[in-house]
Amino acid sequence: QVQLQESGPGLVKPSQTLSLTCTVSGASVSSGGSYWSWIRQPAGKGLEWLGRMYSSGSSTYNPSLRNRVTMSLDTSKNQFFLRLTSVTAADTAVYYCAKVDYYGRVDYWGEGALVTVSS
Amino acid sequence: SYVLTQPPSVSVAPGSTARVPCGGSNIGSKSVHWYRQKPGQAPVLVIFGDSDRPSGIPERFSGSNSGNTATLTISSVEAGDEADYYCQVWDGSSDHVVFGGGTKLTVL
Numbered sequence: 001q002v003q004l005q006e007s008g009p010g011l012v013k014p015s016q017t018l019s020l021t022c023t024v025s026g027a028s029v030s031s032g033g034s035y036w037s038w039i040r041q042p043a044g045k046g047l048e049w050l051g052r053m054y055s056s057g058s059s060t061y062n063p064s065l066r067n068r069v070t071m072s073l074d075t076s077k078n079q080f081f082l083r084l085t086s087v088t089a090a091d092t093a094v095y096y097c098a099k100v101d102y103y104g105r106v107d108y109w110g111e112g113a114l115v116t117v118s119s
Numbered sequence: 120s121y122v123l124t125q126p127p128s129v130s131v132a133p134g135s136t137a138r139v140p141c142g143g144s145n146i147g148s149k150s151v152h153w154y155r156q157k158p159g160q161a162p163v164l165v166i167f168g169d170s171d172r173p174s175g176i177p178e179r180f181s182g183s184n185s186g187n188t189a190t191l192t193i194s195s196v197e198a199g200d201e202a203d204y205y206c207q208v209w210d211g212s213s214d215h216v217v218f219g220g221g222t223k224l225t226v227l
Contacts, residue, residue: 049216104209109161
């Protein structure tokens with residue numbers, strides 16, 4: 001059974017950097033065939049895909065984030081990471097880490113982590 | 120970038136059939152996935168590859184995809200089906216995952 005768990009600060013000040021970790025169990029972030037993604041959801045709004053990483057280290061990001069986003073992997077710890085710089089109140093959301101399979105579907109989701117941007 | 124359009128809300132009576140559309144340019148050429156999200160919970164995959172159901176999803180849930188519209192159909196709707204439903208595709212031209220804006224299903 002694949003499980004994903006987000007962790008990180010729940011409160012970030014404006015203009016600072018949001019950093020989240022996703023710890024994966026039941027699957028390996030270094031194995032092929034899967035992509036490791038971050039998706040967020042502001043309160044009362046829809047899902048926004050932030051980007052995804054492949055086991056090779058290649059990545060694709062949502063252009064709406066204007067180069068503020070970076071994702072990375074740590075295969076030794078079976079974790080992947082989100083880094084979002086220069087945050088504003090508009091970045092307040094529940095952040096999900098997720099596994100996207102070869103067919104492009106999100107087959108596993110983390111439970112979500114609420115991150116609030118406020119001074 | 121590729122855009123998926125869903126109506127904000129759909130309302131149906133218990134026992135009837137709910138249809139949730141998802142519009143996109145030539146979406147029939149893409150593989151569409153559907154998720155159900157209840158308040159305070161992570162989304163759950165209910166349909167993948169246009170019309171396949173993951174294990175544990177009732178047969179009442181079905182999907183179709185043709186032309187510019189994909190549709191999630193829920194037959195014999197129950198109160199427990201009340202949730203937000205999202206369609207999603209992978210846009211190969213941009214290598215992006217794209218979600219629709221979501222549809223709130225209300226069971227009257």
